Amino acid sequence: MENLHEILGSKWFKLSCAVAGVVVFGYVIVKRFTRREKKIAPKDTVILYQFGRGPKAPSISPFPLKLETYLRMANIPYENDLTGKMSSKGKTPWMEYNGVAVADSQFCIEYLNKERGIDLNAHLTAEQKAIARAFQKMTEENLYWTLVMQRWLYGTKKDLQYLFQNLRLSVPLFLIRRTVNSEVHGHGIGRHSKEEVLKIGKDDLKALSDYLSQKPFLMGDEPCEADCAVFGMLAQVVWQMPNSPHEIWIKKEFPNLIEYCYRMKERFWPDWDENITEPERKKME
Ligand SMILES: N[C@@H](CCC(=O)N[C@@H](CS)C(=O)NCC(=O)O)C(=O)O
Numbered sequence: 001m002e003n004l005h006e007i008l009g010s011k012w013f014k015l016s017c018a019v020a021g022v023v024v025f026g027y028v029i030v031k032r033f034t035r036r037e038k039k040i041a042p043k044d045t046v047i048l049y050q051f052g053r054g055p056k057a058p059s060i061s062p063f064p065l066k067l068e069t070y071l072r073m074a075n076i077p078y079e080n081d082l083t084g085k086m087s088s089k090g091k092t093p094w095m096e097y098n099g100v101a102v103a104d105s106q107f108c109i110e111y112l113n114k115e116r117g118i119d120l121n122a123h124l125t126a127e128q129k130a131i132a133r134a135f136q137k138m139t140e141e142n143l144y145w146t147l148v149m150q151r152w153l154y155g156t157k158k159d160l161q162y163l164f165q166n167l168r169l170s171v172p173l174f175l176i177r178r179t180v181n182s183e184v185h186g187h188g189i190g191r192h193s194k195e196e197v198l199k200i201g202k203d204d205l206k207a208l209s210d211y212l213s214q215k216p217f218l219m220g221d222e223p224c225e226a227d228c229a230v231f232g233m234l235a236q237v238v239w240q241m242p243n244s245p246h247e248i249w250i251k252k253e254f255p256n257l258i259e260y261c262y263r264m265k266e267r268f269w270p271d272w273d274e275n276i277t278e279p280e281r282k283k284m285e
Contacts, residue, residue, distance in 0.1 A: 046078035056239035066232030132226035146201030209254035
């Protein structure tokens with residue numbers, strides 16, 4: 001008891017309390033003034049949470065562009081929240097729809113399909129649906145990681161600064177690189193040599209190019225759900241990975257993938273230029 005009194009009365013205890021008080025007070029003030037207004041959506045309107053716009057494509061990430069393209073393809077009213085707030089799973093994109101939060105672009109699509117009775121694959125046979133799914137998964141679960149490794153690990157800091165200049169990178173680059181290294185190691189692809197990783201990327205692009213061939217869209221004359229994912233990914237290569245091996249291959253060996261991206265952009269993004277930051281910056285220069 002004596003000891004407790006001594007501790008409570010000591011100079012160090014009082015100083016620690018004062019410091020803790022200042023820290024808590026500062027935290028409350030910062031939180032109070034940086035609190036963002038929560039978007040309230042009209043009924044049946046999606047709030048799409050994603051990063052801010054990219055320099056030459058509406059997102060620097062394939063998955064938000066996939067989901068936003070889907071919302072357009074399916075004619076679903078939506079509003080963007082571009083503050084970069086992450087989902088409950090710590091990823092982007094995610095959405096709120098009539099008060100329900102859904103994380104993961106594919107789960108968002110499936111939720112909306114169910115809620116609104118949408119089927120963008122209605123014109124496909126069961127066999128075509130299976131092929132579309134296989135290509136989508138190859139693109140999102142395999143090709144994607146070669147883009148991640150090119151962008152974050154093999155690419156230059158200058159390329160990243162260009163990509164992120166209008167976005168807040170709240171975590172220092174070395175920490176992001178450390179996380180990416182551990183993610184790709186866990187996935188397995190990060191254990192391969194750079195040459196091997198790039199070969200995987202090129203082989204996937206070749207498979208997409210060979211399968212697309214002269215067709216306007218992945219599965220034929222009309223776009224389907226998988227086109228949203230494939231376009232979201234390829235748009236990064238076409239517009240936002242300058243001088244990367246991926247861009248060089250696509251330009252030299254798989255030009256039908258570039259034509260495909262322009263076709264998708266024309267059909268679903270007539271307002272593309274208003275949703276990228278590059279023209280704005282050009283005007284300011
Ligand atoms: N399967 C998810 C993938 C989303 C995803 O990987 N998003 C990345 C951006 S490209 C992300 O949020 N990364 C942040 C992180 O992993 O911490 C989806 O389809 O939404």
